[in-house]
Amino acid sequence: MATKIGMMDAAYFVGRSEILAWINSTLQLNLSKVEEACSGAVHCQLLDAVHPGMVPMHKVNFDAKSEYEMIQNYKVLQDVFNKLKITKHIEVSKLVKGRPLDNLEFMQWLKRYCDSVNGGLVSYNPIERREGSKGGKEAGKKGPPAHTSAKGGAAAAPRPQSHHGGARRNELSSSVNSSSSSTLSVKASRPPPPAPAYEEQVITKKITELKLSVDSLEKERDYYFAKLRDVELFCQSPGLEGLPVIAAIQQILYAADNDGSAVAEARAMISLNCQEEKEKMVNPDSQKRKSIRNLDVEAAGINNLSPRQRFPDATDVHCSGSPLMTY
Secondary structure (H helix, E strand, O other): OOOOOOOOOHHHHOOHHHHHHHHHHHHOOOOOOHHHHOOOHHHHHHHHHHOOOOOOHHHOEOOOOOHHHHHHHHHHHHHHHHHHOOOOOOOHHHHOOOOHHHHHHHHHHHHHHHHHOHHHOOOOOHHHHHOOOEOHHHHOOOOOOHHHHHHHHHHHOOOOOOOOHHHHHHHHHHHHHHHHHHHHHHHHHOOOOOOHHHHHHHHHHHHHHHHHHHHHHHHHHHHHHHHHHHHHHHHOOOOOOOOHHHHHHHHHHOOOOOOOHHHHHHHHHHHHHHHHHHHHHHOOOHHHHHHHHHHHHHHHHHHOOOHHHHOOOHHHHHHHOOOOOOO
16 A cells, blocks of 8 residues: 655646546535645545545544644544554644645545555445534535636626616725725734844844853853862872872762762772771770780790701701802
8 A cells, every 4th residue: 555655656746636526526525626625524534435434434524614623633534544554644734724735745645545445446425424424414515616606607697787887886886995994904903023123133132142051051161170170189199199088089080980889989988998997096906916916926936946947057058049158
């Protein structure tokens, strides 16, 4: 199925007359312009024609006039697209505006899709399917716009000449004058559009505010960077590098991750150092006792040695290469 069609596909070269003929023959309607289908109801029924029963026609509104009502129809159409896994994007905001080109392009795509489904040949009764929709019964009865027939009638029938012609002309001229004056008053009551110069001033002001904000952020960044640099130089001062606090500060400064692990490690270093200092303060003689105990052990070991082990012979001294040995 042709869900994705390029802009150079032959489908987008189909004319308006052919599209209108296809819509009117398939749905038995009397549309004179493609943009008359901008409400989305026609699109829903065209899709229902190739997939009978797939579209909930009771939710479709053929009398939709406002954009809100039209959007409801397009929501129904989008739901059907999702069920059929059709990836075509619907430009609802453009279609509901009744723009001729946008509606023509979407209808060209829809015709191409319907033709790709069983060749577009499905037994379908459009009038019966529209009966459950709002305004569906009157949709097929609507004829072309009345101004076309009025023009034809005016061209076919000659104007009758009568003695009331002057009075009628006066009435027409007075009505035209009143309508023109009312139109002028309405135009005068409307606010004038914003001047381009004012828009430029607003844009320039916004740009200036953004530049000032960027400059302020850059100054703040440089300020804090200078502070960090001062801390780094202070930590590198002679006599401070071996301190646990300096090591903890450097641990935070040079951390590569921002997950807070550096701060936790620095705290652990400080707490460990504090614990060691507390132990030294509680037992100040522990180190002296350990050294005295080591000396006693060494003295006992020397007393247990034999005389030969205490004083090695001359050969040992000679072999040792001592400068005191003479020959």
